[in-house]
Amino acid sequence: MTKPDILNELGLRPIINASGTMTTLGASMMVPEAVEAMAAIGPHFVEMGELHKQASRVIAKATDAQAGTVTASTAAGIALAIAACMTGSDLGRIEQLPDITGMKDEVVVQLGHLVDFGHPIDQDIRITGCRVRLIGQATESKIHQLEHALGPNTAAALYVVSHHTARFGMLGLKEFCDACHAQHVPVIVDAASEYDLKKFLADGADLVIYSGHKFLGGPTSGLVAGKKELIRATYLQNHGIGRPMKVGKESICGVMAALEAWGRRDHEAIRAREKAILDLWFDTLSPLTGIEVRISSDPTDNPIERLHVQIDETQTRISAWELASRLAQGPTPVIVRGEYLGSGAFELDPCNQKDGQPEVLLERFKQELETARTQNAGPEESFAEIRRRQAAQLVSWPD
Numbered sequence: 001m002t003k004p005d006i007l008n009e010l011g012l013r014p015i016i017n018a019s020g021t022m023t024t025l026g027a028s029m030m031v032p033e034a035v036e037a038m039a040a041i042g043p044h045f046v047e048m049g050e051l052h053k054q055a056s057r058v059i060a061k062a063t064d065a066q067a068g069t070v071t072a073s074t075a076a077g078i079a080l081a082i083a084a085c086m087t088g089s090d091l092g093r094i095e096q097l098p099d100i101t102g103m104k105d106e107v108v109v110q111l112g113h114l115v116d117f118g119h120p121i122d123q124d125i126r127i128t129g130c131r132v133r134l135i136g137q138a139t140e141s142k143i144h145q146l147e148h149a150l151g152p153n154t155a156a157a158l159y160v161v162s163h164h165t166a167r168f169g170m171l172g173l174k175e176f177c178d179a180c181h182a183q184h185v186p187v188i189v190d191a192a193s194e195y196d197l198k199k200f201l202a203d204g205a206d207l208v209i210y211s212g213h214k215f216l217g218g219p220t221s222g223l224v225a226g227k228k229e230l231i232r233a234t235y236l237q238n239h240g241i242g243r244p245m246k247v248g249k250e251s252i253c254g255v256m257a258a259l260e261a262w263g264r265r266d267h268e269a270i271r272a273r274e275k276a277i278l279d280l281w282f283d284t285l286s287p288l289t290g291i292e293v294r295i296s297s298d299p300t301d302n303p304i305e306r307l308h309v310q311i312d313e314t315q316t317r318i319s320a321w322e323l324a325s326r327l328a329q330g331p332t333p334v335i336v337r338g339e340y341l342g343s344g345a346f347e348l349d350p351c352n353q354k355d356g357q358p359e360v361l362l363e364r365f366k367q368e369l370e371t372a373r374t375q376n377a378g379p380e381e382s383f384a385e386i387r388r389r390q391a392a393q394l395v396s397w398p399d
């Protein structure tokens with residue numbers, strides 16, 4: 001049963017999402033297979049341990065791992081994977097956390113990997129009771145720095161694969177794993193947004209974590225895959241610090257269905273559709289005065305291309321951030337990818353466009369440019385002012 005009017009009923013605006021899969025926008029469009037599975041399991045009682053076993057099989061098959069488990073989110077998966085490395089399958093230790101007495105209590109991570117995807121990632125480490133042991137500098141880390149940090153107190157090492165990290169100068173995953181394994185330290189990879197479900201385990205990771213609600217189009221959830229013993233210890237955190245972040249039967253069934261649907265999806269056809277959208281955007285925007293567009297590939301090699309839109313505000317009379325902010329207003333907000341706003345550019349991501357939306361986006365874009373060109377809108381907010389206003393808005397919720 002679908003409710004086409006639910007946004008209207010709730011008084012929410014329909015979004016044209018050209019930014020990607022963002023938690024603040026409700027992550028992704030769930031695939032129909034996931035929606036059906038969630039509705040189907042809803043009215044039933046299930047033996048949760050058995051359901052989790054089925055999920056383990058589905059995840060193991062998709063990732064070539066020994067086992068897998070479903071968590072409430074990637075963030076939860078990171079915290080529970082770290083807890084697993086501290087406690088093993090010892091139920092006493094599992095209940096003892098976040099008191100770390102008698103356990104290894106350091107997680108090694110490269111400074112350039114300390115990202116913020118809605119909150120600072122180090123909080124996922126600290127929530128277990130562990131301390132963060134940083135190595136390297138913001139833009140560079142060296143193998144001797146990793147080797148120096150590893151020791152008898154190291155519970156795990158965390159490696160982040162993401163466009164948010166420092167792009168250059170970081171240690172490669174294979175050399176990172178080799179150094180950690182030489183000291184018997186397990187490596188946990190945060191691959192929340194990565195399409196390749198096998199590469200990181202194949203490169204040596206002991207545990208890898210994916211988001212269920214990004215490219216997979218599942219419900220809010222995380223997938224942890226890897227070595228059976230560590231997966232078991234991750235699952236057992238449901239009887240410890242995992243309880244406040246538990247995942248329900250509906251999300252487990254939903255993400256299993258999404259994972260299976262991902263395996264059957266016609267990826268070529270989807271790529272072709274995205275390419276057609278990019279071409280349309282490129283051809284329409286490139287002749288506009290003060291706008292310079294180019295196709296940009298994904299920084300972590302996911303098979304996605306986006307349109308990079310550079311704004312020359314001396315010609316457009318509107319800055320990139322002001323344009324992004326105006327596009328996000330009105331009855332059909334267009335949300336662009338804001339990663340490069342500070343450098344006078346933004347990106348348009350085709351992968352979440354519903355039919356008809358790429359054209360509406362272009363209309364809104366041209367309209368806003370025309371308004372900026374013909375009206376004297378007065379002095380603009382600076383980038384810093386916009387960020388301050390957004391922060392003030394956040395802390396005044398629910399007003």
Ligand SMILES: *Cc1c(COP(=O)(O)O)cnc(C)c1O
Pocket residue numbers: 023073074075076115117160161162164190191192193210211212213221222
């Ligand atoms: C999105 C993201 C997360 C958070 O994923 P959730 O499943 O929403 O918790 C963590 N790490 C990276 C690199 C991400 O991109």
